[in-house]
Amino acid sequence: ECKPNGAKCTEISIPPCCSNFCLRYAGQKSGTCANR
Numbered sequence: 001e002c003k004p005n006g007a008k009c010t011e012i013s014i015p016p017c018c019s020n021f022c023l024r025y026a027g028q029k030s031g032t033c034a035n036r
Contacts (some may be wrong), residue, residue, distance in 0.1 A: 007033045 002018035004011055009022040010030045017031035024031030 003033045003034050005035065009033050 001015040003013060003015055004018055007016050007017070008030055009032060011024070011033060013022060013033075019033055019035050021034055021036045022031050023034040
């Protein structure tokens with residue numbers, strides 16, 4: 001199970017992003033799953 005692109009994520013998301021990449025802006029704890 002994994003989160004699709006655009007889903008909210010944190011550095012250690014459970015389930016993880018399908019792309020294995022969480023796009024976060026500097027200083028933000030959460031972001032969105034995205035392709036690298």
